[in-house]
Amino acid sequence: MTIEAIQQQIIEEFSAFDDWMDKYNLLIEMGKDTPLIDGQYKTNNHLITGCQSRVWLHAEFRDGKIYFTADSDAVITKGIVNLLIRVFSGQTPQDIFAADLGYIDKIGLKEHLSPTRSNGLVSMIKQMKLYAQVYKLKMDN
Amino acid sequence: MTTSLNVAALRQAFPVLNQFVYNKPLVYLDNAATTQKPYSVIKRVQQYYEHENCNIHRGVHYLSQQATESFENSRNYIAKLINAGHSHEIIFTRGTTESVNLVASSLGKLLMKQGDTVLITGMEHHSNLIPWQQLCHENGSQLLVARINDSGETDIEHFRQLLEQGPKIVAITHISNALGTINPVKEMIQLAHDFDIPVLVDGAQSIAHMQVDMQDLDCDFFVFSGHKVYAPMGVGVLYGKESWLEKMPPYQFGGEMVDQVSFERTTYNSLPFKFEAGTPNVGAVLGLETALRFVEKTGFDAIAAYENELLAYGHKQLRTIDGIRFIGQAAKKAAVISFLVGDIHPYDLGTLLDKMGIAVRTGHHCAQPVMDRFEIPGTVRASFALYNTFEEIDKLTEAVRRAATMLT
Numbered sequence: 001m002t003i004e005a006i007q008q009q010i011i012e013e014f015s016a017f018d019d020w021m022d023k024y025n026l027l028i029e030m031g032k033d034t035p036l037i038d039g040q041y042k043t044n045n046h047l048i049t050g051c052q053s054r055v056w057l058h059a060e061f062r063d064g065k066i067y068f069t070a071d072s073d074a075v076i077t078k079g080i081v082n083l084l085i086r087v088f089s090g091q092t093p094q095d096i097f098a099a100d101l102g103y104i105d106k107i108g109l110k111e112h113l114s115p116t117r118s119n120g121l122v123s124m125i126k127q128m129k130l131y132a133q134v135y136k137l138k139m140d141n
Numbered sequence: 142m143t144t145s146l147n148v149a150a151l152r153q154a155f156p157v158l159n160q161f162v163y164n165k166p167l168v169y170l171d172n173a174a175t176t177q178k179p180y181s182v183i184k185r186v187q188q189y190y191e192h193e194n195c196n197i198h199r200g201v202h203y204l205s206q207q208a209t210e211s212f213e214n215s216r217n218y219i220a221k222l223i224n225a226g227h228s229h230e231i232i233f234t235r236g237t238t239e240s241v242n243l244v245a246s247s248l249g250k251l252l253m254k255q256g257d258t259v260l261i262t263g264m265e266h267h268s269n270l271i272p273w274q275q276l277c278h279e280n281g282s283q284l285l286v287a288r289i290n291d292s293g294e295t296d297i298e299h300f301r302q303l304l305e306q307g308p309k310i311v312a313i314t315h316i317s318n319a320l321g322t323i324n325p326v327k328e329m330i331q332l333a334h335d336f337d338i339p340v341l342v343d344g345a346q347s348i349a350h351m352q353v354d355m356q357d358l359d360c361d362f363f364v365f366s367g368h369k370v371y372a373p374m375g376v377g378v379l380y381g382k383e384s385w386l387e388k389m390p391p392y393q394f395g396g397e398m399v400d401q402v403s404f405e406r407t408t409y410n411s412l413p414f415k416f417e418a419g420t421p422n423v424g425a426v427l428g429l430e431t432a433l434r435f436v437e438k439t440g441f442d443a444i445a446a447y448e449n450e451l452l453a454y455g456h457k458q459l460r461t462i463d464g465i466r467f468i469g470q471a472a473k474k475a476a477v478i479s480f481l482v483g484d485i486h487p488y489d490l491g492t493l494l495d496k497m498g499i500a501v502r503t504g505h506h507c508a509q510p511v512m513d514r515f516e517i518p519g520t521v522r523a524s525f526a527l528y529n530t531f532e533e534i535d536k537l538t539e540a541v542r543r544a545a546t547m548l549t
Contacts, residue, residue, distance in 0.1 A: 020163065020496050025547060052504050052519070053488040073518065074486035075548060076493075 007103035014107035031078035037069040059131040096132035154179040165498025173524035185431040189424040215430035229412040236377035237345040238268040240364035245272035255281040260308035264317040269343040293320035293469035316346035319508040320469025321477030352441035372432035376425035393418040448476040458538040476525035493544035
Protein backbone atom coordinates (compact mmCIF):
# COMPACT_ATOMS: atom_id res chain seq x y z
CA MET A 1 0.00 0.00 0.00
CA THR A 2 1.19 3.50 -0.67
CA ILE A 3 1.79 6.02 2.08
CA GLU A 4 -1.18 7.99 0.78
CA ALA A 5 -3.48 4.95 0.84
CA ILE A 6 -2.47 4.00 4.39
CA GLN A 7 -3.11 7.56 5.53
CA GLN A 8 -6.56 7.37 3.97
CA GLN A 9 -7.22 4.10 5.77
CA ILE A 10 -6.24 5.61 9.13
CA ILE A 11 -8.44 8.66 8.49
CA GLU A 12 -11.38 6.31 7.91
CA GLU A 13 -10.66 4.36 11.09
CA PHE A 14 -10.68 7.58 13.12
CA SER A 15 -13.72 9.01 11.35
CA ALA A 16 -15.88 6.41 13.09
CA PHE A 17 -15.46 8.41 16.30
CA ASP A 18 -16.58 11.94 17.08
CA ASP A 19 -15.66 11.99 20.72
CA TRP A 20 -12.00 12.71 21.53
CA MET A 21 -12.19 10.03 24.26
CA ASP A 22 -12.97 7.37 21.68
CA LYS A 23 -10.21 8.68 19.45
CA TYR A 24 -7.71 8.40 22.27
CA ASN A 25 -8.96 4.92 23.08
CA LEU A 26 -8.27 3.97 19.48
CA LEU A 27 -4.84 5.53 19.70
CA ILE A 28 -4.07 3.61 22.90
CA GLU A 29 -5.23 0.37 21.21
CA MET A 30 -3.07 1.13 18.17
CA GLY A 31 -0.09 1.53 20.46
CA LYS A 32 -0.44 -2.12 21.43
CA ASP A 33 0.17 -3.17 17.80
CA THR A 34 3.49 -1.32 17.57
CA PRO A 35 6.22 -3.54 16.08
CA LEU A 36 8.42 -3.65 19.13
CA ILE A 37 12.05 -2.68 19.03
CA ASP A 38 14.49 -5.47 19.80
CA GLY A 39 15.83 -5.27 23.37
CA GLN A 40 19.40 -4.78 22.14
CA TYR A 41 18.39 -1.50 20.46
CA LYS A 42 16.54 -0.12 23.47
CA THR A 43 19.48 2.08 24.34
CA ASN A 44 20.19 5.77 24.63
CA ASN A 45 21.50 5.68 21.06
CA HIS A 46 18.01 4.93 19.84
CA LEU A 47 16.26 7.36 22.16
CA ILE A 48 14.50 10.25 20.48
CA THR A 49 15.21 13.52 22.18
CA GLY A 50 12.53 16.11 22.85
CA CYS A 51 10.02 13.70 24.35
CA GLN A 52 8.63 13.96 27.88
CA SER A 53 8.06 10.22 27.59
CA ARG A 54 10.83 8.03 26.26
CA VAL A 55 10.68 6.79 22.66
CA TRP A 56 13.11 4.32 21.15
CA LEU A 57 13.18 3.97 17.38
CA HIS A 58 15.12 1.56 15.20
CA ALA A 59 15.29 1.41 11.41
CA GLU A 60 16.30 -1.54 9.27
CA PHE A 61 16.95 -1.37 5.55
CA ARG A 62 15.87 -4.46 3.58
CA ASP A 63 15.34 -4.88 -0.17
CA GLY A 64 15.20 -1.18 -0.81
CA LYS A 65 12.69 -0.52 1.93
CA ILE A 66 12.90 0.76 5.49
CA TYR A 67 11.29 -1.15 8.36
CA PHE A 68 10.80 0.62 11.68
CA THR A 69 10.44 -0.82 15.17
CA ALA A 70 9.89 1.23 18.30
CA ASP A 71 8.71 1.42 21.89
CA SER A 72 7.68 4.04 24.41
CA ASP A 73 7.05 4.10 28.14
CA ALA A 74 3.86 6.14 27.60
CA VAL A 75 0.93 4.46 25.89
CA ILE A 76 -0.46 7.51 24.07
CA THR A 77 2.98 8.30 22.74
CA LYS A 78 3.27 4.67 21.68
CA GLY A 79 0.01 5.01 19.78
CA ILE A 80 1.34 8.07 18.01
CA VAL A 81 4.57 6.24 17.17
CA ASN A 82 2.62 3.40 15.69
CA LEU A 83 0.54 5.80 13.60
CA LEU A 84 3.79 6.88 11.99
CA ILE A 85 5.21 3.38 11.70
CA ARG A 86 2.09 2.12 9.94
CA VAL A 87 2.51 4.81 7.34
CA PHE A 88 6.28 4.68 6.93
CA SER A 89 7.38 1.11 7.60
CA GLY A 90 7.96 -0.96 4.47
CA GLN A 91 8.22 2.11 2.23
CA THR A 92 11.11 3.25 0.09
CA PRO A 93 13.42 5.99 1.34
CA GLN A 94 12.26 8.26 -1.49
CA ASP A 95 8.61 7.92 -0.58
CA ILE A 96 9.26 8.43 3.13
CA PHE A 97 11.38 11.45 2.48
CA ALA A 98 8.79 13.04 0.20
CA ALA A 99 5.72 12.09 2.22
CA ASP A 100 3.22 14.72 3.25
CA LEU A 101 1.57 13.76 6.53
CA GLY A 102 -1.79 15.45 6.15
CA TYR A 103 -3.59 12.66 7.98
CA ILE A 104 -2.40 13.83 11.39
CA ASP A 105 -4.43 17.00 10.98
CA LYS A 106 -7.42 15.16 9.51
CA ILE A 107 -7.73 12.71 12.41
CA GLY A 108 -7.71 15.59 14.91
CA LEU A 109 -4.25 15.10 16.34
CA LYS A 110 -2.78 18.23 14.85
CA GLU A 111 -2.11 19.70 18.27
CA HIS A 112 0.49 16.99 18.74
CA LEU A 113 2.38 18.36 15.77
CA SER A 114 3.17 21.65 17.45
CA PRO A 115 6.87 21.83 18.23
CA THR A 116 6.00 23.10 21.68
CA ARG A 117 4.37 19.80 22.63
CA SER A 118 6.81 17.67 24.49
CA ASN A 119 5.63 14.35 23.09
CA GLY A 120 8.26 14.52 20.42
CA LEU A 121 6.01 13.69 17.45
CA VAL A 122 7.89 16.29 15.45
CA SER A 123 11.19 14.77 16.56
CA MET A 124 9.96 11.31 15.59
CA ILE A 125 8.98 12.41 12.10
CA LYS A 126 12.29 14.20 11.74
CA GLN A 127 14.18 11.10 12.84
CA MET A 128 12.27 8.82 10.46
CA LYS A 129 12.84 11.18 7.55
CA LEU A 130 16.49 11.41 8.53
CA TYR A 131 16.79 7.61 8.29
CA ALA A 132 15.14 7.83 4.87
CA GLN A 133 17.59 10.48 3.76
CA VAL A 134 20.57 8.44 4.91
CA TYR A 135 19.39 5.25 3.17
CA LYS A 136 18.51 7.22 0.05
CA LEU A 137 22.06 8.60 -0.05
CA LYS A 138 23.44 5.06 0.44
CA MET A 139 21.32 3.80 -2.46
CA ASP A 140 22.30 6.68 -4.72
CA ASN A 141 25.95 5.98 -4.12
CA MET B 142 -16.21 23.91 54.40
CA THR B 143 -15.48 27.16 56.16
CA THR B 144 -13.61 29.88 54.42
CA SER B 145 -13.41 33.60 54.79
CA LEU B 146 -12.66 34.05 51.09
CA ASN B 147 -15.44 34.88 48.69
CA VAL B 148 -14.00 32.64 46.01
CA ALA B 149 -16.87 33.09 43.56
CA ALA B 150 -16.30 36.83 43.59
CA LEU B 151 -12.52 36.43 43.40
CA ARG B 152 -12.85 34.22 40.33
CA GLN B 153 -14.72 36.99 38.54
CA ALA B 154 -11.60 39.11 38.84
CA PHE B 155 -9.58 36.66 36.71
CA PRO B 156 -10.65 36.82 33.06
CA VAL B 157 -8.60 33.79 31.96
CA LEU B 158 -10.57 31.49 34.23
CA ASN B 159 -13.80 32.34 32.47
CA GLN B 160 -13.29 30.27 29.34
CA PHE B 161 -13.76 26.87 27.78
CA VAL B 162 -11.06 24.58 26.43
CA TYR B 163 -12.15 21.71 24.18
CA ASN B 164 -15.72 22.79 25.04
CA LYS B 165 -15.10 22.14 28.72
CA PRO B 166 -14.86 24.85 31.38
CA LEU B 167 -11.19 25.43 32.09
CA VAL B 168 -9.97 23.98 35.38
CA TYR B 169 -6.63 25.68 35.94
CA LEU B 170 -4.46 23.71 38.36
CA ASP B 171 -1.00 24.72 37.19
CA ASN B 172 -0.48 27.62 39.56
CA ALA B 173 2.97 26.54 40.70
CA ALA B 174 4.06 27.15 37.09
CA THR B 175 2.34 30.49 36.83
CA THR B 176 -0.71 32.20 38.30
CA GLN B 177 -3.43 33.98 36.37
CA LYS B 178 -3.70 37.76 36.49
CA PRO B 179 -6.61 39.75 37.94
CA TYR B 180 -8.17 42.64 36.00
CA SER B 181 -6.61 45.13 38.41
CA VAL B 182 -3.11 44.02 37.38
CA ILE B 183 -3.95 43.91 33.68
CA LYS B 184 -5.47 47.39 33.92
CA ARG B 185 -2.51 48.76 35.82
CA VAL B 186 -0.12 47.66 33.08
CA GLN B 187 -2.49 48.96 30.41
CA GLN B 188 -2.81 52.29 32.17
CA TYR B 189 0.95 52.59 32.37
CA TYR B 190 1.34 52.12 28.63
CA GLU B 191 -1.64 54.32 27.80
CA HIS B 192 -0.83 57.24 30.05
CA GLU B 193 2.46 56.95 31.90
CA ASN B 194 5.04 55.22 29.70
CA CYS B 195 8.41 56.84 30.07
CA ASN B 196 11.99 56.01 30.86
CA ILE B 197 12.70 56.55 34.49
CA HIS B 198 15.37 58.10 36.68
CA ARG B 199 16.76 60.32 33.95
CA GLY B 200 14.18 62.67 32.53
CA VAL B 201 13.57 66.22 33.62
CA HIS B 202 10.10 66.17 32.14
CA TYR B 203 6.77 65.55 33.79
CA LEU B 204 6.08 62.01 32.55
CA SER B 205 9.50 60.74 33.47
CA GLN B 206 9.24 62.14 36.95
CA GLN B 207 5.79 60.64 37.41
CA ALA B 208 6.94 57.22 36.18
CA THR B 209 10.02 57.36 38.39
CA GLU B 210 7.89 58.19 41.39
CA SER B 211 5.46 55.33 40.69
CA PHE B 212 8.35 52.92 40.18
CA GLU B 213 10.04 53.93 43.41
CA ASN B 214 6.71 53.82 45.25
CA SER B 215 6.38 50.20 44.15
CA ARG B 216 9.80 49.50 45.58
CA ASN B 217 8.86 51.17 48.87
CA TYR B 218 5.61 49.24 49.05
CA ILE B 219 7.30 45.88 48.45
CA ALA B 220 9.99 46.68 51.01
CA LYS B 221 7.30 47.40 53.60
CA LEU B 222 5.24 44.35 52.65
CA ILE B 223 8.09 41.89 53.18
CA ASN B 224 9.49 43.95 56.05
CA ALA B 225 12.86 44.73 54.51
CA GLY B 226 15.14 47.01 56.50
CA HIS B 227 15.40 49.57 53.67
CA SER B 228 13.68 50.05 50.33
CA HIS B 229 17.10 49.98 48.60
CA GLU B 230 17.36 46.35 49.68
CA ILE B 231 14.75 45.60 47.00
CA ILE B 232 16.35 44.98 43.60
CA PHE B 233 14.10 44.50 40.58
CA THR B 234 15.12 41.65 38.30
CA ARG B 235 13.50 39.61 35.53
CA GLY B 236 12.49 36.91 37.97
CA THR B 237 13.67 34.31 40.43
CA THR B 238 16.14 32.83 37.97
CA GLU B 239 17.87 36.14 37.35
CA SER B 240 17.86 36.94 41.06
CA VAL B 241 19.62 33.67 41.89
CA ASN B 242 22.08 34.13 39.03
CA LEU B 243 22.85 37.63 40.28
CA VAL B 244 23.65 36.41 43.78
CA ALA B 245 25.55 33.34 42.58
CA SER B 246 27.69 35.46 40.29
CA SER B 247 28.22 38.48 42.51
CA LEU B 248 28.36 36.93 45.98
CA GLY B 249 30.31 34.06 44.41
CA LYS B 250 32.98 36.54 43.28
CA LEU B 251 33.04 38.10 46.74
CA LEU B 252 33.23 34.94 48.83
CA MET B 253 34.20 31.88 46.85
CA LYS B 254 37.64 30.52 46.08
CA GLN B 255 38.85 27.23 44.73
CA GLY B 256 38.01 24.34 47.04
CA ASP B 257 35.13 26.15 48.74
CA THR B 258 31.60 24.76 48.94
CA VAL B 259 27.98 25.88 48.50
CA LEU B 260 25.19 24.09 50.36
CA ILE B 261 21.76 23.50 48.82
CA THR B 262 18.99 20.96 49.46
CA GLY B 263 18.07 17.96 47.33
CA MET B 264 14.72 19.52 46.41
CA GLU B 265 15.90 22.67 44.62
CA HIS B 266 14.31 23.82 41.38
CA HIS B 267 16.90 23.88 38.60
CA SER B 268 17.00 27.68 38.92
CA ASN B 269 18.38 27.43 42.46
CA LEU B 270 20.68 24.56 41.55
CA ILE B 271 22.34 25.19 38.21
CA PRO B 272 23.63 28.73 38.95
CA TRP B 273 25.45 27.33 42.01
CA GLN B 274 26.60 24.23 40.17
CA GLN B 275 28.06 26.36 37.38
CA LEU B 276 29.70 28.69 39.89
CA CYS B 277 31.33 25.63 41.44
CA HIS B 278 32.47 24.36 38.04
CA GLU B 279 33.99 27.72 37.20
CA ASN B 280 36.04 28.21 40.31
CA GLY B 281 36.80 24.63 41.27
CA SER B 282 34.52 24.54 44.26
CA GLN B 283 31.96 21.93 45.25
CA LEU B 284 28.22 21.67 45.76
CA LEU B 285 26.99 20.09 49.00
CA VAL B 286 23.45 18.70 48.88
CA ALA B 287 21.33 18.10 51.97
CA ARG B 288 19.37 14.86 51.60
CA ILE B 289 15.60 14.65 51.50
CA ASN B 290 13.74 11.85 53.25
CA ASP B 291 11.04 9.54 51.86
CA SER B 292 8.31 12.03 52.77
CA GLY B 293 10.09 14.70 50.78
CA GLU B 294 11.38 16.70 53.74
CA THR B 295 14.88 18.07 54.11
CA ASP B 296 16.96 15.93 56.44
CA ILE B 297 17.81 18.69 58.90
CA GLU B 298 20.40 16.60 60.71
CA HIS B 299 22.23 16.06 57.42
CA PHE B 300 21.89 19.77 56.65
CA ARG B 301 23.50 20.53 60.02
CA GLN B 302 26.34 18.07 59.36
CA LEU B 303 27.05 19.66 55.99
CA LEU B 304 27.14 23.12 57.62
CA GLU B 305 30.04 21.85 59.70
CA GLN B 306 32.02 21.44 56.48
CA GLY B 307 31.99 25.23 56.27
CA PRO B 308 30.17 26.11 53.04
CA LYS B 309 30.57 29.76 52.02
CA ILE B 310 26.93 30.16 50.92
CA VAL B 311 23.67 28.34 51.70
CA ALA B 312 20.84 28.43 49.12
CA ILE B 313 17.55 26.75 50.00
CA THR B 314 14.04 26.73 48.68
CA HIS B 315 11.23 27.93 50.91
CA ILE B 316 8.68 25.60 49.28
CA SER B 317 9.45 22.77 46.87
CA ASN B 318 7.69 23.28 43.54
CA ALA B 319 7.69 19.54 42.83
CA LEU B 320 6.75 18.19 46.25
CA GLY B 321 5.02 21.05 48.03
CA THR B 322 7.27 20.66 51.07
CA ILE B 323 7.57 23.77 53.23
CA ASN B 324 11.13 23.86 54.50
CA PRO B 325 11.69 25.08 58.07
CA VAL B 326 13.71 27.95 56.60
CA LYS B 327 13.78 30.06 59.75
CA GLU B 328 15.41 27.22 61.66
CA MET B 329 17.77 26.47 58.76
CA ILE B 330 18.80 30.14 58.50
CA GLN B 331 19.52 30.21 62.22
CA LEU B 332 21.63 27.06 61.93
CA ALA B 333 23.62 28.56 59.05
CA HIS B 334 24.06 31.85 60.88
CA ASP B 335 25.52 29.95 63.84
CA PHE B 336 28.37 29.29 61.42
CA ASP B 337 28.25 32.86 60.00
CA ILE B 338 27.15 31.58 56.60
CA PRO B 339 24.85 33.78 54.49
CA VAL B 340 21.59 32.22 53.30
CA LEU B 341 19.57 32.75 50.13
CA VAL B 342 15.94 31.66 50.25
CA ASP B 343 14.16 30.84 46.99
CA GLY B 344 10.67 32.20 47.62
CA ALA B 345 9.26 31.57 44.15
CA GLN B 346 6.68 29.16 45.53
CA SER B 347 5.99 30.85 48.86
CA ILE B 348 5.34 34.48 47.95
CA ALA B 349 1.73 33.91 46.84
CA HIS B 350 0.85 31.61 49.69
CA MET B 351 2.19 33.08 52.92
CA GLN B 352 3.35 36.36 54.37
CA VAL B 353 7.12 36.57 54.45
CA ASP B 354 8.95 38.82 56.88
CA MET B 355 12.61 39.52 56.19
CA GLN B 356 13.36 40.61 59.77
CA ASP B 357 11.69 37.54 61.23
CA LEU B 358 13.31 35.09 58.79
CA ASP B 359 16.62 36.96 58.98
CA CYS B 360 17.67 35.51 55.61
CA ASP B 361 20.43 37.35 53.78
CA PHE B 362 18.71 37.08 50.40
CA PHE B 363 15.14 36.30 49.39
CA VAL B 364 14.14 35.95 45.74
CA PHE B 365 10.81 35.62 43.96
CA SER B 366 9.06 36.07 40.61
CA GLY B 367 6.11 38.33 39.97
CA HIS B 368 4.29 35.94 37.69
CA LYS B 369 3.82 33.37 40.45
CA VAL B 370 1.99 35.94 42.58
CA TYR B 371 -0.65 37.16 40.10
CA ALA B 372 1.71 39.76 38.60
CA PRO B 373 3.01 40.07 35.03
CA MET B 374 5.82 37.91 33.70
CA GLY B 375 9.28 39.37 33.31
CA VAL B 376 9.65 40.94 36.73
CA GLY B 377 11.03 39.59 39.95
CA VAL B 378 12.62 40.70 43.17
CA LEU B 379 15.90 40.17 44.88
CA TYR B 380 15.84 41.20 48.51
CA GLY B 381 19.33 41.41 49.95
CA LYS B 382 20.62 42.71 53.23
CA GLU B 383 22.20 46.09 52.74
CA SER B 384 25.44 44.92 54.32
CA TRP B 385 25.86 42.25 51.65
CA LEU B 386 24.62 44.28 48.69
CA GLU B 387 27.04 47.10 49.54
CA LYS B 388 29.98 44.71 49.44
CA MET B 389 28.95 42.74 46.37
CA PRO B 390 30.30 43.71 42.93
CA PRO B 391 27.80 44.64 40.17
CA TYR B 392 26.34 41.80 38.13
CA GLN B 393 25.61 43.53 34.85
CA PHE B 394 27.01 46.73 33.45
CA GLY B 395 25.44 49.53 31.47
CA GLY B 396 23.20 52.50 31.95
CA GLU B 397 21.50 53.44 35.21
CA MET B 398 23.92 51.54 37.42
CA VAL B 399 26.74 54.06 37.09
CA ASP B 400 27.81 57.23 38.85
CA GLN B 401 30.77 58.70 36.90
CA VAL B 402 31.89 57.30 33.58
CA SER B 403 34.98 58.09 31.53
CA PHE B 404 36.74 55.90 29.01
CA GLU B 405 39.22 54.93 31.68
CA ARG B 406 36.99 54.13 34.61
CA THR B 407 33.50 53.99 36.00
CA THR B 408 32.22 54.48 39.50
CA TYR B 409 29.01 52.74 40.35
CA ASN B 410 25.72 54.12 41.47
CA SER B 411 24.47 53.47 44.98
CA LEU B 412 21.96 50.79 45.98
CA PRO B 413 19.62 49.65 44.57
CA PHE B 414 20.68 51.07 41.18
CA LYS B 415 24.09 49.38 41.26
CA PHE B 416 22.26 46.13 40.50
CA GLU B 417 19.70 47.50 38.04
CA ALA B 418 21.62 48.01 34.82
CA GLY B 419 19.55 49.07 31.84
CA THR B 420 15.94 50.14 31.56
CA PRO B 421 13.79 48.14 33.95
CA ASN B 422 10.39 46.62 33.15
CA VAL B 423 8.53 49.56 34.65
CA GLY B 424 5.03 48.45 33.64
CA ALA B 425 5.56 45.01 35.14
CA VAL B 426 6.94 46.48 38.36
CA LEU B 427 3.78 48.60 38.72
CA GLY B 428 1.73 45.48 37.96
CA LEU B 429 3.66 43.60 40.64
CA GLU B 430 2.77 46.24 43.21
CA THR B 431 -0.90 46.00 42.21
CA ALA B 432 -0.80 42.19 42.44
CA LEU B 433 0.82 42.21 45.87
CA ARG B 434 -1.70 44.80 47.08
CA PHE B 435 -4.45 42.49 45.83
CA VAL B 436 -2.97 39.57 47.79
CA GLU B 437 -2.46 41.70 50.89
CA LYS B 438 -6.02 42.99 50.72
CA THR B 439 -7.39 39.47 50.23
CA GLY B 440 -5.37 38.50 53.27
CA PHE B 441 -2.34 36.21 53.49
CA ASP B 442 -3.82 34.30 56.41
CA ALA B 443 -7.18 33.84 54.71
CA ILE B 444 -5.44 32.67 51.52
CA ALA B 445 -3.22 30.22 53.40
CA ALA B 446 -6.18 28.86 55.38
CA TYR B 447 -8.28 28.39 52.25
CA GLU B 448 -5.47 26.77 50.27
CA ASN B 449 -4.88 24.39 53.17
CA GLU B 450 -8.53 23.37 52.93
CA LEU B 451 -8.09 22.79 49.20
CA LEU B 452 -4.99 20.71 49.86
CA ALA B 453 -6.69 18.55 52.48
CA TYR B 454 -9.75 18.10 50.29
CA GLY B 455 -7.58 17.28 47.27
CA HIS B 456 -5.71 14.58 49.16
CA LYS B 457 -8.94 13.17 50.52
CA GLN B 458 -10.65 12.99 47.13
CA LEU B 459 -7.67 11.78 45.10
CA ARG B 460 -6.93 9.10 47.69
CA THR B 461 -10.13 7.32 46.59
CA ILE B 462 -8.48 6.49 43.24
CA ASP B 463 -7.11 2.96 42.99
CA GLY B 464 -3.34 2.81 42.75
CA ILE B 465 -2.68 6.50 43.39
CA ARG B 466 0.45 7.48 45.27
CA PHE B 467 1.50 10.91 46.39
CA ILE B 468 5.06 12.04 45.81
CA GLY B 469 5.88 14.40 48.63
CA GLN B 470 4.05 13.82 51.89
CA ALA B 471 5.76 16.32 54.12
CA ALA B 472 4.05 17.17 57.39
CA LYS B 473 4.16 20.84 56.36
CA LYS B 474 3.00 21.20 52.80
CA ALA B 475 1.84 23.95 50.49
CA ALA B 476 -1.12 23.46 48.13
CA VAL B 477 0.73 21.26 45.67
CA ILE B 478 -0.19 17.63 45.00
CA SER B 479 2.28 15.58 42.99
CA PHE B 480 1.05 12.10 42.19
CA LEU B 481 1.25 8.98 40.05
CA VAL B 482 -1.39 6.32 39.41
CA GLY B 483 -0.13 2.73 39.18
CA ASP B 484 2.32 2.37 36.31
CA ILE B 485 0.66 5.04 34.20
CA HIS B 486 3.11 7.46 32.64
CA PRO B 487 2.45 11.02 33.86
CA TYR B 488 2.48 12.25 30.28
CA ASP B 489 -0.43 9.93 29.36
CA LEU B 490 -2.43 11.07 32.34
CA GLY B 491 -1.73 14.74 31.68
CA THR B 492 -2.70 14.42 28.01
CA LEU B 493 -6.11 12.97 28.87
CA LEU B 494 -6.69 15.46 31.70
CA ASP B 495 -5.98 18.25 29.24
CA LYS B 496 -8.65 16.87 26.94
CA MET B 497 -11.08 17.08 29.83
CA GLY B 498 -10.29 20.75 30.30
CA ILE B 499 -7.96 20.28 33.26
CA ALA B 500 -4.62 22.03 33.17
CA VAL B 501 -1.97 20.26 35.24
CA ARG B 502 1.75 19.99 34.84
CA THR B 503 3.43 16.70 34.03
CA GLY B 504 7.09 15.79 33.96
CA HIS B 505 10.03 16.52 36.20
CA HIS B 506 8.97 20.10 37.08
CA CYS B 507 12.50 21.42 36.52
CA ALA B 508 13.63 19.37 39.48
CA GLN B 509 15.19 16.30 37.87
CA PRO B 510 17.26 15.33 40.93
CA VAL B 511 14.01 15.13 42.93
CA MET B 512 12.58 12.68 40.39
CA ASP B 513 15.81 10.66 40.53
CA ARG B 514 15.57 10.61 44.32
CA PHE B 515 12.15 8.96 44.09
CA GLU B 516 13.19 6.87 41.04
CA ILE B 517 10.31 8.09 38.88
CA PRO B 518 10.22 9.69 35.41
CA GLY B 519 8.07 12.54 36.64
CA THR B 520 4.74 13.21 38.27
CA VAL B 521 1.38 14.75 37.56
CA ARG B 522 1.17 17.92 39.60
CA ALA B 523 -1.95 19.81 40.59
CA SER B 524 -1.13 23.11 42.27
CA PHE B 525 -3.76 25.42 43.72
CA ALA B 526 -4.28 29.14 44.03
CA LEU B 527 -6.78 31.30 45.87
CA TYR B 528 -9.31 31.08 43.01
CA ASN B 529 -9.53 27.29 42.85
CA THR B 530 -12.62 25.56 44.17
CA PHE B 531 -13.67 22.30 45.77
CA GLU B 532 -15.79 21.60 42.67
CA GLU B 533 -12.64 21.82 40.56
CA ILE B 534 -10.99 19.22 42.79
CA ASP B 535 -14.02 16.98 42.27
CA LYS B 536 -13.61 17.43 38.51
CA LEU B 537 -9.92 16.64 38.76
CA THR B 538 -10.63 13.50 40.76
CA GLU B 539 -13.26 12.24 38.33
CA ALA B 540 -11.03 13.05 35.36
CA VAL B 541 -8.07 11.20 36.87
CA ARG B 542 -10.31 8.21 37.57
CA ARG B 543 -11.64 8.22 34.01
CA ALA B 544 -8.18 8.62 32.47
CA ALA B 545 -6.73 5.89 34.68
CA THR B 546 -9.47 3.50 33.54
CA MET B 547 -8.62 4.23 29.91
CA LEU B 548 -4.90 3.80 30.49
CA THR B 549 -4.94 0.52 32.41
